[in-house]
Amino acid sequence: MGFPKRLSLGLLLLFSWMTLAQPTSLSALAQYPHLCQTTRDADGRHYPGFFCPRLTDAPEEAYCCHLQAAGGYCCTRDEFQALHQVNLSSLPPPPILRGPGPLLALGLYGLLLAVLVTADLVHFCRSRRPGSGWGRRGPSFRSSAARPLQASSVEQLRKDGNELFKCGDYEGALTAYTQALDLGVTPQDQAILHRNRSACYLKLEDYDKAEIEASKAIEKDGGDVKALYRRSQALEKLGRLDQAVLDLQRCVSLEPKNKVFQEALRSIGGQIQEKVRYMSSTDAKVEQMFQILLDPQEKGTEKKQKASQNLVVLAREDAGAEKIFRNNGVQLLQRLLDTGEADLMLAALRTLVGICSEHQSRTVATLSVLGTRRVVFILGVENQAVSLAACHLLQVMFDALKEGVKKGFRGKEGAIIVDPARELKVLISNLLELLTEVGVSGQGRDNALALLIKTVPRKSLKDPNNSLTLWVIDQGLRKILEVGGSVQEPPGALSVTANSRMSASILLNKLFDDLKCDAERENFHRLCENYIKSWFEDQGLAGKLRAIQTVSCLLQGPCDAGNRALELSGVMETVIALCASEREEEQLVAVEALIHAAGKAKRASFITANGVSLLKDLYKRSEKDSIRIRALVGLCKLGSAGGTDFSMKQFAEGSTLKLAKQCRKWLCNDQIDAGTRRWAVEGLAYLTFDADVKEEFVEDEAALKALFQLSRSEERSVLFAVASGLVNCTNSYDYEEPDPKMVELAKYAKQHVPEQHPKDKPNFVRARVKKLLAAGVVSALTCMVKTESPALTNSCRELLSRVFLALVEEAEDRGTVVAQGGGKALLPLALEGTDVGQTKAAQALAKLTITSNPEMTFPGERIYEVVRPLVSLLHLNCSGLQNFEALMALTNLAGISERLRQKIVKEKAVPMIEGYMFEEHEMIRRAATECMCNLAMSKEVQDLFEAEGNDRLKLLVLYSGEDDDLLRRAAAGGLAMLTSVRPSLCCRIPQVTTHWLEILQALLLSSNQELQHRGAVVVLNMVEASREIASTLMESEVLEILSVLAKGKEGPVTRAAVACLGKAVEYGLIKPNQDGQ
Secondary structure, eight states: OOHHHHHHHHHHHHHHHHHHHSOOSHHHHHHSTTEEOOEEOTTOOEEOOEESSOTTSOTTOOEEEOOTTTTOEEEOHHHHHHHHTOOGGGSOOOOOSOSHHHHHHHHHHHHHHHHHHHHHHHHHHHHHSTTOGGGGSOHHHHHHHHHHHHHHHHHHHHHHHHHHHHTTOHHHHHHHHHHHHTTOOOHHHHHHHHHHHHHHHHHTTOHHHHHHHHHHHHHHOTTOHHHHHHHHHHHHHTTOHHHHHHHHHHHHHHSTTOHHHHHHHHHHHHHHHHHHHHHHHHHHHHHHHHHHHHOTTOOOHHHHHHHHHHHHHHHHSHHHHHHHHHTTHHHHHHHHHHTOOHHHHHHHHHHHHHHHTTOHHHHHHHHHHHOHHHHHHGGGSSOHHHHHHHHHHHHHHHHHHHHOOSSOOOTHHHHTOSOHHHHHHHHHHHHHHHHTOTTOOHHHHHHHHHHHHHHSSOSOTTOOOOHHHHHHHHHHHHHHHHHHTOOSSSTTOOOOOTTHHHHHHHHHHHHHHTOOSHHHHHHHHHHHHHHHHHHHSSSHHHHHHHHHHHHHHHHHSOHHHHHHHHTSTTHHHHHHHHHTOSSHHHHHHHHHHHHHHHTSHHHHHHHHHHTHHHHHHHHHHOOOHHHHHHHHHHHHHHHTTTTTOTTOOSSOTTHHHHHHHHHHHHHTOTTSOHHHHHHHHHHHHHHTTSHHHHHHHHHOHHHHHHHHHHHTSSOGGGHHHHHHHHHHHHTOSOOOOOOHHHHHHHHHTTOOOOOOOGGGSHHHHHHHHHHHHHHTHHHHHHHHHHOOSTTSOHHHHHHHHHHHHHHTSSGGGHHHHHHTTHHHHHHHHHHSSOHHHHHHHHHHHHHHHHHSOHHHHSTTTHHHHTHHHHHHTTSTTSOHHHHHHHHHHHHHHHTTOHHHHHHHHHTTOHHHHHHHTTOSSHHHHHHHHHHHHHHTTSHHHHHHHHSSSOOHHHHHHHHTTSSOHHHHHHHHHHHHHHHHHOTHHHHHHHHHOTTHHHHHHHHHTOSOHHHHHHHHHHHHHHHHHOHHHHHHHHTSTHHHHHHHHHTSSSSHHHHHHHHHHHHHHHHTSSOOOTTOO
16 A cells, blocks of 8 residues: 555545544534534635634634635634624533544544554565565665665654753754754755754853854745744844844744744834833933033033043943944044044043944044054053054954954945955054054154064964064164154154153064064074164164164064174174263163173173173263163173072172162152162163172162152053062072082082082071062052053063062961952963963962852952963873862862853863872872862763763762762762752662672761761662662662761761661561660
8 A cells, every 4th residue: 555545545434434433513513612623615625623812812712703715713702792692691411522523533543544554564574575576676766775774863852952952951952053054955854944943042141143043044934933932032142133123023924823922023023112212212311411512602621521431431432432423523523633632532532432332334434534653643642542542443443443343233234345454454554554653752752663572463363364463573663763763862862751662662562473484484584683883884873873772672572683783793892882872872782781791691791701700890880870780780781691500600799689679779769750769670680690688679768768759650561570680589580409419410520510508498588578568568469460551571471470470389478468459460370471470370369269158259250261371280280289270279269169160161171170189199099089079069960970871970989989088078078068959879889890899888987077978978868769779778788887877966967867767667677676676
């Protein structure tokens, strides 16, 4: 029997039964008022029956108003009585269909259904038989036979996805639906799967993808109301209410009585009306604000100030920024900028920040209206606040052009961006032009350099594209070198600040580090050398000064380029000659170059042999403090060439102490400008390699106070020197104790063996740390971390991290560090900087988290930022101590809240923690087990233990029987937690090891109350989970142990033991005593 014949017969029988079982007359319809019959119209179209009310009907529409042409619809009682001219209250209750006719039809239907199933089975077996006539129908039959199998796979994957979705595993459901789509399904199935994927993305709060998936479903099936509804939800979350309401209107038109759609449409309509009201009221406000700001007759300063503040606040909201932009706001803001009044310019710039923030098209339009050069050159104004505001605006513009639109703006607005890279280059080209423009303020030049430092180099060396760096080197390297080599004295020279040359050095260093190959570096060297030669040759003394200043700039930045520049013919000789000049300006340039060159290995020996006497002579005979202090720093630098090696002394005994004393004297002199005092800090940074100098320095409270004040000043170039000095005082540099055998071998071979100063022993270091804490070092470090300056380089961040780690080494000092804001300052250090610096800061965070209350140390949302740095310490490249401290800190965090546990799981820490549970070191193994015990309160971790085919539960059971009481306590605690929330695990404990009874008995017999309590809870959970397990336990010595524990002193162990025995009595496994106990 073929499939079509079987289907026709089945439908015929079904129709016959329905006609037998259902009433057909009008009077019968009155007797069955809730039932709409099956009907056919004049054209033979079939209308199936149904029961009122349907899901789409109102509850009161519980009666069938049957029309032969339309198939019937659900109506109210009054409509039914009016249509059929009957009074339902006067009729008897409808009879139940229990007559012989329906029963006979039902029996016949069941018999024929069995026949159909049997015939279908025979057909299936014949089609699967090899060599049968059914299989010789050719390739076309085999192709059609493959389709049901594929459909079955798709259907199974879809069902799996639905189950995962119901369980809350949206990622798993997404994977299942994706796999089903890859099988090449029909368009109808594709629509369903895309619709389901949209639901997953809605739950995951990825609304962009939710909209895309719903749109794909609608492309396959335009009448899919679920897909339309889900797209409307996604569009609403994305803020595109006008598009969302169109989808909801289609949903309501397809299902007009669906209350969910109606309610959603009313809600979104209210939102749109509110937005329209807000926007319409905003129009008048914006116009009024601009009128007040641009009115020259307006004398009320307070009124103007309020209007400007309101404009800035309005622009912070995207809707307000869009309104300002569309109401000719950029042109009006341009008029504010043209006034030249600082307050109005600040208001205009801050409003433009809101307009351009994270919006690519508005940024390009703003640059088009205002002019790129005009915006960039606002940086160069003398007013510092206006220059900073312009710097912020340009940073926002750079971010918008580089990152693109983040808020989901689509359509025509995104289409106007042809090539963001071109706009970027135009901006950068104007910034480079600003660097060498005469009349630009020094602050503006510094801001331009800061923007280039943030924007040009790659964020990560993994990014293969460094074309922007190469373009800047080709187009603007000479201009950067011109700032770095600027000399203030000649007329017409560039206006620079004390930080300008340092910023130029940092930019040059970042550009050099961003180069990928030798050819690119060689081009950099060539351009630098050509620039220096162009000033050194045929430019007279002024040109030589510019050339030497440029070499100093390179030595502070890309030192490889600086070393090559020193080797140019005549450069070093000119430096030595200018040191003997009578003019202070020439001496300053030469001495600074000599100081920077002394720190480079290639030149230190030459300067030690030839420059010490010269520097000493300058120090003694010069009458200018600016020259003497620089000469002193040069001597300090040469005197510290041996580093911390006590056996390598460059100067005679006591000379370094005299130098340090003079540096401290200059540092404490408030009459000297900050730029000159900076050199005193530089000298101390080198001299503090000597432990005697460290001891005297930390004893000098005035010098420490002056150092910390200078670190908070506007002299940003002092940051690295301050950090270096503190690293030396706290001995927080990396130091490894030499192997005694290697020392003996070196002595035998007559090789130099480094020696540690006696005052660098741990007890001296701890004493110095105490004195620094008492002097307020944490507050100074916190201010340094908050600095937004190019001088706060990654290397400087690393030094600050090292100091913080030294300060929290002792547990009793950590409260002081937390009280002075150290915990807050460590977070950015742990998330940004060199790998070593981030690791040191993360370790300091771990120490604070272990010994203090994390909720007080890191209040509010800040506590969740601590998790990632701590998880980074679990990587294998970290030391065992760092692993241990991270595990201890995570244990504390995991015990606070479920949200923190979820954060730890999300950072993928669980597999690493499991790995450390197998560690040979007992302390690390114990810490990992304790952490897992606390994480066991999380559902995701419980699922891991309950999953089939893993040994996690076995490991906890075995650890509960170890000799280490602390490890046993952690493992037993985890078991108690897991068995209480997942009873299925109780049944698996006897399966994981044959020693489970011995382990439980050992826990119950332990002298440690905590172990006893954990063991009793595990036994109680197992007894309550299964009568079979309870029987096994009662047949062992556990019964006797529980009986003894139940008679003990009242406590948690006694209560658990009594509960176990009570459950056994309930099962009938044991009998109570005569006294009822």
